[in-house]
Amino acid sequence: MNLKQFCVSLLVLAVIGLTFTGQAKAQSKNKKPLVVFVTGDHEYSGEETLPIIAAELEKNYGMKTIVLKAYPDHNSEKNIPGLEALKDADLAVFYLRWRQLPPDQLALIEAYLKTGKPVMGFRTTTHAFNFPKGHESEKWNAFGEFALNSPPGWGGAAKHTHYGHNSSTDVTVIPEQANNPILTGVKGPFHARSWLYRVLPDYPTKGSTWLLMGKSVNPDKEAIENPVAWTGTNSFGGKVFMTTLGHPEDFRLEPFQRLVVNAIHWELGKKVPKEWKGKLDIQVPYREAK
Structure with missing residues (x-):
């Protein structure tokens, strides 16, 4: 091969390389992000509300979704089949309450967290796990703190509590965050059925950004205002969106629906839709916890 032939060969290889690179970039750009919803709570019917959100993401927002549920029912604390889906997830959304998953299932959640990919949580996910003191998986009781910048479980030194089931919450946009893309179209104030969670004074963890503030209506004890939605970066370097709202009646509210859809886009690094x-028709009843 002479010099001219050699140069032509290099040019052909370069063109082929650029073509493949361009195709790969196009495929990556057109790839639908996968959102995996992990549900299992005794009280708030997350396994019914979140599939409606998932269907909306697929229908109108170009995403793929998988909804995982506790088995055989929502009160089953020790089994959520299909967590292997987290290996391919671009976003993991959790709505859990006091689970005691086996080590192999916890390992799949831990592997996802260690990738530094984004995490989203609803309400009781502040106390997603409830292992006995001294149990080999006891560290998971602090999931709310290390994954979602929230209190590390219910009660305890953080005094994580609420203001009674007969109370509800007036929600307002924190003025400094009025232009935050997650709050696009989230008109406040609005009234949520969720009874207000107390997370202050130590949570959300330092460095988190508060988006919405809640004021308890008809509290059963002296109440203070508390943030009900925030963003941040968790201990694994992943983006966080957390809300302590999530009563099934909250999902009927257009501001809350928009908040959730917007936050999912933000977590994925996608432009929040203007x-x-x-409005979605979400008519899921509340059930008393066991």
């Missing part, structure tokens, strides 16, 4: 596809 146009709303319309």
Whole structure:
């Protein structure tokens, strides 16, 4: 091969390389992000509300979704089949309450967290796990803190509590965050059925950004205002969106629906949609915890 032929060969290889690179970039750009919802709570019917959100993401926002549920029912604390899906997830959304998952299932959640990918949580996920003192998996009781910048479980030194089931919450946008993309179209104030969670004074963890503030209505004890939605970076370097709202009646509210859809886009690094596809009809009843 002479010099001219050699140069032509290099040019052909370069063109082929650029073509493959361009195709790979195009495929990556067109790839639908996968959102995996992990549900299992005794009280708030997350396994019914979140599939409606998931269907909306697939129908109108170009995403793929998988919804995992406790088995055989929502009160089953020791089994959520299908957590292997987290290996391919671009975002993990948790709505859990006092689970005691086996080590192999916890390992799949831990592997996801260690990737530094984004994490989203609803309400009782502040106390997602409830292992006995001294149990080999006891560290998971602090999931709320290390994954979602929230208190490390219910009660305890953090005094994580609420203001009674007969109370509800007036929600307002924190003025400094009025232009935050997650709050696009989230008109406040609005009234949520969720009874207010107390997370202050030590949570959300330092460095978190508060988005919405809640004021308890008809509290059963002296109440202070508390943040009900925030963002941040967790201990694994992953983006966080957490809300202590999540009563099934909250999902009927357009501001809350928009908050959730916006936050999912933000977590994925996608532009928050300016146009709303319309209010969802979510009619899921509340059930008393066992």
